[in-house]
Amino acid sequence: MASYPLTVFFDGACPICDREIALMRRLDRRGRLKFSDFSRPDFAPTSINISPAELGRIIHARWGDGTVITGVDVFRAMWEAVGLGFLARLSRLSLVEPLVVKAYAWFARNRLRLTGRPTACAGDTCSSAPSGRHSS
Template sequence: MHALTLYYDGHCSICSGQMARLRRLDVRGRLAFVDIAAPDFSPQSLGVSMEALNLEIHAATADGLLLTGIDSVIAAYRAVGLGWSVAALRVPLLRPVYAALYRGLARNRYRLSSWLSGRPACANGTCRR
């Protein structure tokens, strides 16, 4: 069993790139990855809506705790042994700032992906939200 399952948007190139990075770093196999954009994905077992999943990354711990946003990021990097690299996300005074920045990035991820790559965000139009 995996220590953490990450639920990410596979239509987002930034998101997919970060998941690919975490896969490479996960030498102990502690992470599982679920693409919420996959045609056969259903959020029912998580007890959250697709709208909520699309607002920010979610992660489920092995004992069933559901994490969102920067808490998911912190847990993922801790699971691969790089918790120190996201230590600033846990600083109480900075945490609200990082959480707001993350939510802004998540909300604009397709636009940012397109801008960074120089390509349309989604060729098939499925992620024009």
């Protein structure tokens, strides 16, 4: 396993995403997780060298050693970090893993529509109506 902290890049303007991150913050009693909201105006894409548009396409995280992980692996790493390793192990079971991967891929493709936000991106930025909520 790579080294902590695990920095998770998330969309704080996505209500579903924001709730998941809020839960992880509450459960992170060992201080293993850090969070970076790429929807904030002060977000610096150079901190990960991945465009906000790509960060919005699929969840990304970076281990303390610089290793970047994406998608379901980010959730597994967060679950393990906060003591919910059984969820990570469950998600890796041969009958469960394909379902988890497909469910996340569907959510990632549809999350903007599901949360009532526009899906158009121009260059390295995606437009969205401000939610009035941002986590840092």
